[in-house]
Amino acid sequence: MKDKDIKGLKKPWPTKEAMKQIYEMKLWGGENFDFYSGVGSHNPEIVKPYLKAVTTFLSSFQNKPIICDLGCGDFNIGKELVNYTKNYHAVDIVDNLIARNAKKFKVDHLEFHCLDIAVDDLPSGDCVLLRQVLQHLSNNEIQKIVNKLVDFKYIIITEHIPIGKFTANKDIISGQGIRLKKQSGVILTASPFGLKVKEEKQLSSVTLNGHQGKIVTTLYKT
Numbered sequence: 510m511k512d513k514d515i516k517g518l519k520k521p522w523p524t525k526e527a528m529k530q531i532y533e534m535k536l537w538g539g540e541n542f543d544f545y546s547g548v549g550s551h552n553p554e555i556v557k558p559y560l561k562a563v564t565t566f567l568s569s570f571q572n573k574p575i576i577c578d579l580g581c582g583d584f585n586i587g588k589e590l591v592n593y594t595k596n597y598h599a600v601d602i603v604d605n606l607i608a609r610n611a612k613k614f615k616v617d618h619l620e621f622h623c624l625d626i627a628v629d630d631l632p633s634g635d636c637v638l639l640r641q642v643l644q645h646l647s648n649n650e651i652q653k654i655v656n657k658l659v660d661f662k663y664i665i666i667t668e669h670i671p672i673g674k675f676t677a678n679k680d681i682i683s684g685q686g687i688r689l690k691k692q693s694g695v696i697l698t699a700s701p702f703g704l705k706v707k708e709e710k711q712l713s714s715v716t717l718n719g720h721q722g723k724i725v726t727t728l729y730k731t
Contacts, residue, residue: 527684546582580642670694
């Protein structure tokens with residue numbers, strides 16, 4: 510997210526209002542789109558490796574899993590995963606985005622929910638997807654989410670992190686960019702979150718041009 514002030518909101522901005530205005534002001538780009546969740550959801554160099562890794566994982570189930578996509582955004586990626594699932598719960602905090610998605614994407618086993626994933630109860634499922642969502646949130650909000658992740662057997666986390674050594678989980682104010690500018694990134698198994706997992710496997714990693722870090726997708730089994 511570009512480092513611009515969000516109109517009309519006092520700092521720290523409420524997360525829901527911050528995210529709503531990010532879309533309204535097109536701070537993630539997409540001038541020709543009604544809603545645009547940024548290059549992380551549209552750049553083929555980022556999207557293709559993610560989809561290949563996640564569809565391979567979902568295809569490994571004898572019985573299709575129930576997926577909870579937390580922070581589904583404009584659903585440009587989620588729409589490619591629905592057919593690999595028994596039920597797909599797509600969640601986002603922006604109400605008019607969810608309303609748009611529900612009209613645009615209609616599949617019998619697909620449901621859209623407008624929820625604050627740090628506050629509200631989550632739909633139940635086998636596997637949760639969190640793709641470049643936590644990086645935008647404060648440590649306090651992330652901890653509240655982590656407390657709910659243990660209800661899922663599988664957790665697939667995608668985060669934008671620095672290349673090389675870095676200090677994990679430096680705190681930020683929700684909606685004010687990501688930790689990359691602090692030479693940090695979200696690692697749920699590190700302090701202060703300390704997510705306990707039985708298995709951990711990197712599914713994909715895409716190095717971005719210049720000093721823009723890398724997009725890493727990790728599978729955790731709880």
